[in-house]
Amino acid sequence: MKTLIAPGLAVFCLFAGTFSFAKSNQEKAVFAGGCFWCMTPPFEKLNGVISVVSGYTGGTGNNPTYDDYAQKKFVEAVEITYDPSKMTYAELLGVFWTQIDPTDAGGQFCDRGPQYRSAIFYLDPRQKEEAESSKGRIAKSGKFPKPIATEIVPASVFYPAEDYHQDYYKKNPMRYKYYRFSCGRDRYIEKVWGPDITREDPAENTPHYSKQELKKKLTSIQYKVTQDGGTEPAFNNEYWDNHKEGIYVDIVSGEPLFSSLDKYESGTGWPSFTRPLEPGNIAEKTDRSLFTSRTEVRSKQADSHLGHVFKDGPPPTGLRYCMNSAALKFVPKEELEKQGYGKYKELFGK
Numbered sequence: 001m002k003t004l005i006a007p008g009l010a011v012f013c014l015f016a017g018t019f020s021f022a023k024s025n026q027e028k029a030v031f032a033g034g035c036f037w038c039m040t041p042p043f044e045k046l047n048g049v050i051s052v053v054s055g056y057t058g059g060t061g062n063n064p065t066y067d068d069y070a071q072k073k074f075v076e077a078v079e080i081t082y083d084p085s086k087m088t089y090a091e092l093l094g095v096f097w098t099q100i101d102p103t104d105a106g107g108q109f110c111d112r113g114p115q116y117r118s119a120i121f122y123l124d125p126r127q128k129e130e131a132e133s134s135k136g137r138i139a140k141s142g143k144f145p146k147p148i149a150t151e152i153v154p155a156s157v158f159y160p161a162e163d164y165h166q167d168y169y170k171k172n173p174m175r176y177k178y179y180r181f182s183c184g185r186d187r188y189i190e191k192v193w194g195p196d197i198t199r200e201d202p203a204e205n206t207p208h209y210s211k212q213e214l215k216k217k218l219t220s221i222q223y224k225v226t227q228d229g230g231t232e233p234a235f236n237n238e239y240w241d242n243h244k245e246g247i248y249v250d251i252v253s254g255e256p257l258f259s260s261l262d263k264y265e266s267g268t269g270w271p272s273f274t275r276p277l278e279p280g281n282i283a284e285k286t287d288r289s290l291f292t293s294r295t296e297v298r299s300k301q302a303d304s305h306l307g308h309v310f311k312d313g314p315p316p317t318g319l320r321y322c323m324n325s326a327a328l329k330f331v332p333k334e335e336l337e338k339q340g341y342g343k344y345k346e347l348f349g350k
């Protein structure tokens with residue numbers, strides 16, 4: 001087996017077996033491994049891969065969209081175009097197996113449902129044979145205590161997803177990094193395959209921007225609040241009087257912080273909540289900047305200043321998380337799945 005450019009790919013020898021080069025200078029492979037945002041980078045970085053397209057396949061009907069693909073029984077997938085003189089289908093299979101949990105029949109990581117199941121869609125008998133052989137070696141490898149649930153099925157029409165899904169990790173790096181980090185994909189990969197396997201680097205996935213990048217990304221009030229611990233004007237900010245259903249995330253990292261279900265009218269002129277949506281994304285620190293002791297609230301990953309928490313709130317907690325709108329981004333319930341927060345949809349019913 002030839003050596004690939006990225007370190008850690010030697011592990012793929014276990015699953016590559018024997019293979020022969022095809023005559024065409026371009027071939028395609030179609031894999032489903034959960035969220036197609038996360039399946040794009042590992043393949044795009046390989047020598048010999050020409051393009052990776054996110055899309056939908058394996059369903060019924062025509063022209064699925066992000067709003068209806070699950071109802072039409074399509075699955076999120078990536079279509080890989082590659083040069084078989086530089087990259088083989090067997091090697092792509094090796095990369096595929098190390099990016100998923102092949103024992104999970106109900107989805108992948110934090111994404112649940114049949115639209116996120118793992119599958120190999122073969123385009124010809126040769127691909128079917130190699131996929132089945134590769135799956136057999138995976139099953140016998142001793143890596144997995146449970147049966148391999150990944151399907152091997154004939155390819156059907158592949159529909160490219162909307163433009164904003166293509167190379168999502170490049171277009172929305174912070175949101176992508178937080179999503180991948182919080183979903184647990186890399187922690188699982190490292191646990192099973194070790195830290196050297198070709199994948200997204202967990203250290204790189206920890207949300208982080210330099211001060212210079214933040215000044216370009218944020219408005220002046222957003223920067224003043226999140227980075228300098230400032231306070232925006234009461235009754236003159238974006239969300240103090242927002243009554244829509246959805247969640248509030250960190251403006252820098254996108255980490256989920258609060259829900260509209262816990263928002264209430266405090267009369268202070270700032271958005272106020274009785275509790276966090278994700279307590280693990282909240283850090284509290286003692287603030288003595290105004291010659292008194294207050295409890296400052298910051299986001300865990302981005303370390304953004306959000307506001308303060310006080311003990312004068314309503315039931316059930318008796319707390320008032322008094323936040324700055326400038327530190328938050330509101331994601332309405334209709335946009336939750338589209339923006340990578342699908343697991344919170346059930347909070348708001350159908």
